[in-house]
Amino acid sequence: QQQVKQSPQSLIVQKGGISIINCAYENTAFDYFPWYQQFPGKGPALLIAIRPDVSEKKEGRFTISFNKSAKQFSLHIMDSQPGDSATYFCAASWGGNQFYFGTGTSLTVIP
């Protein structure tokens, strides 16, 4: 059973465009929602995270939008750059321990 559902599976965006990746969850006990970035041959690295008591968090070009009632959250990458080309995973956890990951989105930013 997939605890966190992520879409799309792959995404191609022009340089300077906005990349949007969506995730949905069912378990209302989740209280922490991180996004990870993974480059080929590397482990995932934390990009940005949000808690359900806020609806939006922004760090530089990266923004998480969180809709608690819909049990959905999304990652927006503004002014996408070729260096952003990577695989992005959303995740959810409760208690800060057990993490459930989405299936990943392969982002390609075309120059």
Added chain:
Amino acid sequence: EAGVVQSPRYKIIEKKQPVAFWCNPISGHNTLYWYRQNLGQGPELLIRYENEEAVDDSQLPKDRFSAERLKGVDSTLKIQPAELGDSAVYLCASSRGLAGVKDTQYFGPGTRLTVL
């Protein structure tokens, strides 16, 4: 600060052979995780340690997988015997393990296992 170290980076074995992966977490990190990442999928937790105690091993296939974390620092994950379906990237991660804190996990580069 050195990151999470894993070895080997790549391993190719024939089915039914044993294999072991080693992980050295970030210094001072009490919590250690082993994940398996299948191709095109997100990481799936196999086992989580708090210091030397395995506190969550519900997803570890105990008939062939074993893990240990002696002295609460380095950890070893073993598969014996390996099956074709075990081909995946095995990721180790660590976090400080502070109670009540949304702890950041730091991942190692992983070990890519190919079972022939």
